[in-house]
Amino acid sequence: MNTRRTAFAALSLPLALALVACGGDDDADDRAEDRAEQAAEQTPASSAPATPSDGASSAPADAPAGDDSTVLAAAATAAGAVPGGTLFTLDLEAGGWEADVVDADATSFDLALAADGSSVTREPVEDRDDADDTDDRAEREQLLADATVDPAGAVEAARGAVPSGTVTGLDLDLSAGTAVWEVQLDEDTATEQTVVVDAATGEVLRTEQDD
Numbered sequence: 001m002n003t004r005r006t007a008f009a010a011l012s013l014p015l016a017l018a019l020v021a022c023g024g025d026d027d028a029d030d031r032a033e034d035r036a037e038q039a040a041e042q043t044p045a046s047s048a049p050a051t052p053s054d055g056a057s058s059a060p061a062d063a064p065a066g067d068d069s070t071v072l073a074a075a076a077t078a079a080g081a082v083p084g085g086t087l088f089t090l091d092l093e094a095g096g097w098e099a100d101v102v103d104a105d106a107t108s109f110d111l112a113l114a115a116d117g118s119s120v121t122r123e124p125v126e127d128r129d130d131a132d133d134t135d136d137r138a139e140r141e142q143l144l145a146d147a148t149v150d151p152a153g154a155v156e157a158a159r160g161a162v163p164s165g166t167v168t169g170l171d172l173d174l175s176a177g178t179a180v181w182e183v184q185l186d187e188d189t190a191t192e193q194t195v196v197v198d199a200a201t202g203e204v205l206r207t208e209q210d211d
Contacts (some may be wrong), residue, residue, distance in 0.1 A: 087105055
């Protein structure tokens with residue numbers, strides 16, 4: 001009888017240990033699941049992809065403005081070629097730029113510049129046709145007095161109205177007695193247009209579509 005009890009106890013012990021072990025595994029699994037759930041609750045949910053706020057456009061930005069570095073270089077080079085010079089006219093031609101610069105005495109000079117605007121290719125020569133014209137001189141004197149916006153400011157203002165295209169000419173002139181910059185874009189093409197900028201305030205007065 002004792003022998004049977006001993007044998008039964010011997011068989012029961014491994015079984016009990018196995019059950020305890022299984023129970024331990026189950027408890028460990030349960031604890032792991034609990035920890036995972038707690039971690040998930042504490043971890044902020046990933047943010048959804050940002051969407052434009054009400055009224056904000058998701059469309060791409062306007063096309064970048066044309067590269068104005070060449071025309072501005074030509075304007076600066078031309079004005080610097082005449083002591084006390086102010087650029088009045090700049091036109092892109094086949095071989096480079098043609099310019100008209102007026103000095104502090106309202107005398108007009110013609111000159112030419114390289115295509116990249118970095119150098120003078122024809123030295124300034126006084127425009128004798130306008131030298132003795134009192135009306136032209138009076139107009140130049142008024143433009144020198146009234147125009148406070150330089151070529152760079154005129155181009156910048158024009159870009160607010162026409163962001164793309166190539167600036168092919170600048171002209172400081174009087175329009176109904178007001179000093180204006182005429183910023184010409186894409187001359188001799190189907191998209192040719194002129195932006196008229198107040199030379200005293202920098203305000204865009206109008207944009208003219210050329211036929």
